Amino acid sequence: MEPPPAPLPARMRFGPPKKISLLDRPGGDSFISIVMDFTLARNQLMIRKSVRKFATETLEEWANTLDRESRPLPPEIVREMGRLNMWGIQAPEKYGGADLDTVSYAIVIEELSRVSAAVGLGVTVHNSVCLAPILKFGTPEQVERLVPDLASxxxxxxxxxxxxxxxxxxxxxxxxAVPDGDGWVLNGQKAFVTNGGTGRLFLVGATVDPGKKTGGIAVFIVEKSMPGFEVGxxxxxxxxxGNMVSELFFNNVRVPKENVLGRVEDGFRISMQTLDMGRIGIAAQALGIGMAAYEAAATYAAERTQFGKPIGSFQGVSFKLAQMRTELDAARLLIYRAASLKDQGLPYSVESAMCKLYASGVAMRVCTEALQVFGGYGYVKDLPVERFFRDxxxxxxxxxxxxxxxxxxxxxxxxxxxxx
Ligand SMILES: Cc1cc2nc3c(=O)[nH]c(=O)nc-3n(C[C@H](O)[C@H](O)[C@H](O)COP(=O)(O)OP(=O)(O)OC[C@H]3O[C@@H](n4cnc5c(N)ncnc54)[C@H](O)[C@@H]3O)c2cc1C
Structure with missing residues (x-):
């Protein structure tokens, strides 16, 4: 006869007594996983504080201008962000990066996006779908050659x-991509390339054998300076x-064989794993936009009076705030779970998709309701809520x-x- 289930250890009845990360995977290798650690480490709190300071002191005054004029950040702010390690968030320190964990990475993207989602987009794409795959799949020579300039x-x-x-x-x-001597020649067109107008180095998926579908796709490291590279x-x-999303054209662009990322036939797998990493950043971006809209709505609800009372005192408004905050917190937990799994070297592809699916939906719902809280003032460009909604x-x-x-x-x- 099986023994009766043991009582929970005392420490678990009251939650973990100190900062531990408890990983529990019911069902053995099941994709369902629970990371029970709801506290941020001291350095993660410091990271939030310092990125928030930069975002409010430096980015805030640019956020509306970038949006209205559809222009990129001025070079001096890009350089300042380099000094603050924002272009090399997870790159090793020896290459000029900050070598942060993925939860910290999500915090950085959330805080930037809270003020300017367009800047958050440029940072997350650069870090998680360009620099990170070079670190993960690149040869030591590629890492040495390419990472310092990207991380700075x-x-x-x-x-x-x-x-x-x-x-x-x-x-x-x-x-x-067709083999040519000791390299490859690329021809084709890409659409909707984030950082397309401002970037100088791109990971480009191309087919080397259309008959093989996913098995015939390779990823090439292509520099804007290569002849035949054209921004559309x-x-x-x-x-x-504020992000110069663009078309890119490749007209007989010669790419040396040293610029193939990973094995030629692994390009599709590399691309999908790259997107697993990227989606945590997009979810964090969605969280940042949602937080900005929620905070603006909560502030306005406390200030705006109708019928002789602050509108926040009406349940019709305060229930909206309650729903927003609950969903934002749930999104945050899903993001941190995916990030923690990644940091622990565990599978996180499904959890990454879940956090992106949920956080992006929350961002949309929160922005819609925040705009409603602002009434007619939410619909005009004098206030940033309509920008949050569009972003x-x-x-x-x-x-x-x-x-x-x-x-x-x-x-x-x-x-x-x-x-x-
Ligand atoms: C601002 C911006 C930045 C971008 N940045 C980049 C970038 O840096 N790099 C890059 O490579 N791409 C980038 N993209 C492209 C983006 O990833 C694609 O737009 C996206 O993957 C959807 O592809 P699509 O637009 O061709 O839509 P489609 O694939 O044509 O989809 C149209 C609709 O059909 C639905 N659909 C399609 N297939 C199915 C299915 N099997 N089941 C159910 N529904 C389905 C889709 O969900 C969608 O609702 C960017 C796009 C934008 C707008």
């Missing part, structure tokens, strides 16, 4: 797989207008749409249960 912000970077006819179905890209139209967008929408689309996130999560669930 001397060169901004991007990642491009999307093409006019290939979005969610990334395996159907047509940009073609800078997109005129609804939101994120939030794209977080449900890029680095995989919400529908694609559900495909990833749904497939994992079906696979898990079919094993039972």
């Amino acid at each position: 912000g001397k060169k901004l970077g991007g990642f491009t797989i999307t093409e006019p006819q290939a979005g969610s179905d990334a395996a159907s890209i047509r940009t073609r 139209k800078i997109e005129d967008m609804m939101g994120m207008r 939030a929408k794209i977080t449900q689309i890029y680095e995989g749409t919400s529908e694609v996130m559900k495909i990833i999560i749904g497939n994992a669930i079906v696979k898990e249960f079919s094993k039972l």
